[in-house]
Amino acid sequence: MTAPLMTPEDVTAHFTRANGDFTFARWGRPIVPVVFGVEDATLEVVKGAVEAVVMLAGHKMAETDPELGANLMVFFFRDWDELLDVPKLDEMIPGLVSLVARLKAESATQYRAFRFDDDNAIQACFTFVCMQGAMAEQPADTIALTQAVQAVLVWGDGAFSTNSPLALLPDGQTILRPEIAGLIGASYDPVLPAAANDPAHALRLFARMQVQAAQDQTQH
Known part of the structure; x- marks a missing residue:
């Protein structure tokens, strides 16, 4: 299953607190x-x-x-x-x-x-x-x-307030939503810092999600 790519804004929103601060930590x-x-x-x-x-x-x-x-x-x-x-x-x-x-x-x-x-x-x-x-x-x-x-990860206050991180397959199996799985994988890229307060970090996460999605498509 190919992960639907989030937009950079989506990634940013997942690590934005209620007061507007960007906070990322793994x-x-x-x-x-x-x-x-x-x-x-x-x-x-x-x-x-x-x-x-x-x-x-x-x-x-x-x-x-x-x-x-x-x-x-x-x-x-x-x-x-x-x-x-x-x-x-x-x-x-x-x-x-x-x-x-x-x-x-x-x-x-x-x-x-x-x-x-x-x-x-x-x-x-x-x-x-x-x-x-x-x-x-x-x-x-x-x-x-x-x-x-x-x-x-330390997620933003509203990261999963409207959408669960999980999805239900037709056979009743519960799985992690592919785009959330992709975001977690990107967040633990060893090239990236373990913590960041700059919203630009979301762009780096987004870029790694794109690379991973491209690699997944190539493998399939």
Whole structure:
């Protein structure tokens, strides 16, 4: 399947915050996931989704992070208040009490908090998924793949507000939309910096997506 090419404006929009700032960051170290609040079968689904997205990006996973042990922490729960009972979480997430209150007031179903290293690359990601309402109705593989995509890069606030990063095939299989897969692959091109605040970075991503799409067509 050939990825529909995004326009440069589309690429820029995926990394633009609500205040208009362009912010791009990818992981600067191997990803080590740990998942809380699910049964073993779902745990394998989540870790499998992370592995698939990391492989797509051309990035690496590891058994342990030398500083943090695990650096991609995914929490599943049914009520935001449950986070207040997680030991030492308030040390890792400053202002946890006020954050939980805000997310409850917004009826949010997910939230991510990133940490960055000295190069502004992603050092850690805390992903919180509240299994209420529509979120609780989604299949585990859909939730897992969506969360893996949203943790592999720092996306703009509205990147997936109107369009899911996933697509449903006629046979019922859920896949990553080809253009999003292409954008993730381009984002991890080793020639590009791990972080950027200049919108011109979107043009470099766009150029690499074009090259990759051309190579895919040649191979087919």
